[in-house]
Amino acid sequence: xxxxxxxxxxxxxNYNGSQIQTNGHTIQEELQQCIExxxxxxxxxxxxxxxxxxxxxxxxxVAFDTGSTIPPERWQYALNSVLPDDxxxxxxxxxxxxxxxxxxxxSKTYRYKIYRKPWGQTFWxxxxxxxxxxxxxxxxxxxxxxxxxxxxxxxxCASGSSVKNFERTVLSCRLVEAEPFLYLDITANGFLYNxxxxxxxxxxxxxxxxxxxxxxxxxxxARDRSLAGPxxxxxGLYLMEVHYxxxxxxxx
Amino acid sequence: xxxxxxxxxxxxxNYNGSQIQTNGHTIQEELQQCIExxxxxxxxxxxxxxxxxxxxxxxxxVAFDTGSTIPPERWQYALNSVLPDDxxxxxxxxxxxxxxxxxxxxSKTYRYKIYRKPWGQTFWxxxxxxxxxxxxxxxxxxxxxxxxxxxxxxxxCASGSSVKNFERTVLSCRLVEAEPFLYLDITANGFLYNxxxxxxxxxxxxxxxxxxxxxxxxxxxARDRSLAGPxxxxxGLYLMEVHYxxxxxxxx
Numbered sequence: 277x278x279x280x281x282x283x284x285x286x287x288x289x290n291y292n293g294s295q296i297q298t299n300g301h302t303i304q305e306e307l308q309q310c311i312e313x314x315x316x317x318x319x320x321x322x323x324x325x326x327x328x329x330x331x332x333x334x335x336x337x338v339a340f341d342t343g344s345t346i347p348p349e350r351w352q353y354a355l356n357s358v359l360p361d362d363x364x365x366x367x368x369x370x371x372x373x374x375x376x377x378x379x380x381x382x383s384k385t386y387r388y389k390i391y392r393k394p395w396g397q398t399f400w401x402x403x404x405x406x407x408x409x410x411x412x413x414x415x416x417x418x419x420x421x422x423x424x425x426x427x428x429x430x431x432x433c434a435s436g437s438s439v440k441n442f443e444r445t446v447l448s449c450r451l452v453e454a455e456p457f458l459y460l461d462i463t464a465n466g467f468l469y470n471x472x473x474x475x476x477x478x479x480x481x482x483x484x485x486x487x488x489x490x491x492x493x494x495x496x497x498a499r500d501r502s503l504a505g506p507x508x509x510x511x512g513l514y515l516m517e518v519h520y521x522x523x524x525x526x527x528x
Numbered sequence: 529x530x531x532x533x534x535x536x537x538x539x540x541x542n543y544n545g546s547q548i549q550t551n552g553h554t555i556q557e558e559l560q561q562c563i564e565x566x567x568x569x570x571x572x573x574x575x576x577x578x579x580x581x582x583x584x585x586x587x588x589x590v591a592f593d594t595g596s597t598i599p600p601e602r603w604q605y606a607l608n609s610v611l612p613d614d615x616x617x618x619x620x621x622x623x624x625x626x627x628x629x630x631x632x633x634x635s636k637t638y639r640y641k642i643y644r645k646p647w648g649q650t651f652w653x654x655x656x657x658x659x660x661x662x663x664x665x666x667x668x669x670x671x672x673x674x675x676x677x678x679x680x681x682x683x684x685c686a687s688g689s690s691v692k693n694f695e696r697t698v699l700s701c702r703l704v705e706a707e708p709f710l711y712l713d714i715t716a717n718g719f720l721y722n723x724x725x726x727x728x729x730x731x732x733x734x735x736x737x738x739x740x741x742x743x744x745x746x747x748x749x750a751r752d753r754s755l756a757g758p759x760x761x762x763x764g765l766y767l768m769e770v771h772y773x774x775x776x777x778x779x780x
Binding site for chain 2: 285286287332334361362363364366394395396397398399401403
């Protein structure tokens, strides 16, 4: 048996998220079916980050164990020959036996895309949040940077989440203007459920003037979801990159 | 009765082209149904340019006659409230009674988009031709410019076309590098069936070295479809702009 690590991209529009569930078609299900088609093996594919319905990934990291003789670097071509064209393997390599895409990751980067022009929207409706309102981008950028650092992010976590520890370290939270887009780029050691989308929804409130940048401190301290803004829609969200230590930890 | 002129954009992915036909869902059918829903009137919508299955439009021009009291500039909002989100009205105005979007146009501009990177393809599969081969873009640009001017374009027309006159004037035919894209931008007083896609397919042969820029002259002169390259796939093609005389001709 060896463990294969894949870097994959996918257009999440037509999927009910990344993880297998009772109802609906998922990225994990599609990958596992394709691996079974190639090898006859029923495998369980591990993901670095879970993505919701409609959320995209540019460099998601996944892994699985196989007894197949397919050389590690050939898995890319083998899988691409059977995967639908909205999922693509960008790289395949052999990982250490104990490699876990999620637990071994030190941080992940997400981008939230806002499309700001009144034309061209039909082409971005599934790939960005369409917003032509005037926004105070300067204030949004200031608000974003107030989230950097180690905080209790309970206010930015969907209610009903089962996690116990809401403390996360946001390494970078920046707004990037790239006409006709506005990006929120956020890197953290971990993310709570819907965290990026709630941060984006809250920053939009700042952009509209309903909240001031300083309000972010108050919202963080309150640890109360109802004080943050609404959850921005899924189609603007992209898992961009999963970061690992320079050397994979031994053993584990 | 007044004639309403619309500028519309659409994502052609889920349509069987622009023009109503017996089988399949079309842009014209969708527009006509929405107008009927708003006014009760059965209208016939005229198009500036016909687009095939999977072909997109950024500023298509259409027109129709209506007895409705909806003010011309309100048609934009009225239609957008009922149209699906892959068709959008960008502008609505009243046109002269005799205005015809196709016959009054002096020229049209199309863009063909090629996406050249091995990553990000899942997001462009319906919106560009994916091509990671190395291409001699310099030679392609030279070949493109040899098509400018007035020529018989029979070699670049799908066989079986019913037109009699194959002469068209290409006002501009240029290749534009815009990483990770390569664009073919072409403006002409008229286009034959599949003309842009056959030109693109032929320029790709030049890019691969199978044809030289000078071969374009030979292909034009031969007036033989079989000498030109293959028809490039539809999803890379966009109707960009329809050009009218500064003042609409009186009467007509």
